[in-house]
Amino acid sequence: MGEPAYVSIAGDYARRIRTGALPPGSRLPSLTDIAERSGVSPIVVRQAVRLLASQGLVRTVERRGIFVTDRPNLIRVAPERQLESPETTFGNESDREVRVERDTERILATEVLASWLGLQIGEEITHTVTRASEDGRPISISDTYQPPEIEDTTAARFLEETLADRLPTETHAQWLGTPAGDLVKAVHQRFLDPEERVLMVADISYPRDRYDGFVFRMNLDDWGIEPPGEPEAPHNAG
Missing domain, CATH: 1.10.10.10 (Winged helix-like DNA-binding domain superfamily/Winged helix DNA-binding domain)
Incomplete structure (x- = not known):
């Protein structure tokens, strides 16, 4: 896009x-x-x-x-940011050095992931973990899940986002350095095509103090x- x-x-x-x-x-x-x-x-x-x-x-x-x-x-604006790479998004927020790392693997869909993506339990899906840091300080981590035949979200017509303050998963807490019991800003996304088939699901975590507000457009x-x-x-x- x-x-x-x-x-x-x-x-x-x-x-x-x-x-x-x-x-x-x-x-x-x-x-x-x-x-x-x-x-x-x-x-x-x-x-x-x-x-x-x-x-x-x-x-x-x-x-x-x-x-x-x-x-x-800092106020996060969506979905404009979905048109940007993390490098561009975080690069626009400061003049500090931004580093983004990605790890992609094929995994088998659990019951929850299968229900999110409209697939059968055990079907192969693509899982990508994206970690972002700013001058060495972790500022974001996301897990995205896609059916194996979907390479990107260019066919998406709808983007749904749910925002909450919640306890992070263990891997998100480890990357962000979140103390036990502390909350993070969590965003759950669903990208859907014109027929409302799910193209990608993402769970993103930010340090709770990074953004003063979130604007959805x-x-x-x-x-x-x-x-x-x-x-x-x-x-x-x-």
Whole structure:
């Protein structure tokens, strides 16, 4: 799945804001200036600004412009991030060294995994563990499960996400260094095709203090729903 231009532009500004290159109170260039520099239309830039605002990174002041918020916090936005690799996602969050490791193997579906994927118990599935660290500090771990004939999620039409604070599995706790009894931010995902067949299931864990909030977005264009008017820039989470 290619990265939309507005996600790329938002990621570039998010990185500059979080690294201090654009300090709190800084004024961003106008929509027209950003559009000319990026080679896109002002409509695309407006989408990027909305995404930055939903992450609590910028605010719009009428007749004055777009400004970096006083205390930018990490807010995870989905499903835009599903269009990015973990390297890009975490790279946009800081200027620290991000390392991502992946291990893939074929396993036999347990009763739970078979029910998630709509398969028979004992059928072979693909299991991938993805671990991410930032300057050596573990920041994310995920387990993804797919039917063996599915190589990616390009055919996905729907993404379901469930967020909870919960006790991590043993392997997730070990990677994140979670003390016994402590909770993590856990996200359970299901990617479905147009016929709502499950293409992939994922369980992701983050340190509980990494994100101040989670924002979930969906594209209403596919449903023929008129989008709402210009949203106000949200207040900082936390």
